Amino acid sequence: MECVSCATITDKYKCSKCLAPYCSVNCYKEHKTQPQCTEIAAVKQAPQPAKNVTEEEPTIYAPFSTEDTVPLDKLQQLNVLAENSEPLRQLLHNPHLRALLQQIDVAYNANLAMTAAMQEPLFVEFANACLQVVEPMTDAERAELALCS
Secondary structure (H helix, E strand, C coil): CECCCCCCECCCEECCCCCCEECCHHHHHHHHCCHHHHHHHHHHHCCCCCCCHHHCCCCCCCCCCCCCCCCHHHHHHHHHHHCCCHHHHHHHCCHHHHHHHHHHHHCCCHHHHHHHHCCCHHHHHHHHHHHHHHCCCCHHHHHHHHHHC
């Protein structure tokens, strides 16, 4: 890389504001008075617009599809209905559950990650809360569950 001031080939130092390379203190002193340094630094420090999380796919690996995969319209329905589900909202405040969900999201083998997660009582509670939001139990199912308990 060339020094921003004298064009000497260097890779010794970089300006802390704009990351331009320089070779000596004298070159740095000259560089920091230049308007380009200040302009680049101002652009780097300008607030970036917030990203719309719903537009980006957070997973590292391509989504997998199985017979148990929830259709996209049901997931969107869950997103809307979850705002009114206090149990689900309370569960999502749990940092352990959120960490577990992030691990599943970036897992190379999602099936294996889900199998491991289903061993966690907290995750099972979360999965049940999601199902309750999307497909609430009928009275007959609730009665049958009560008999099994």
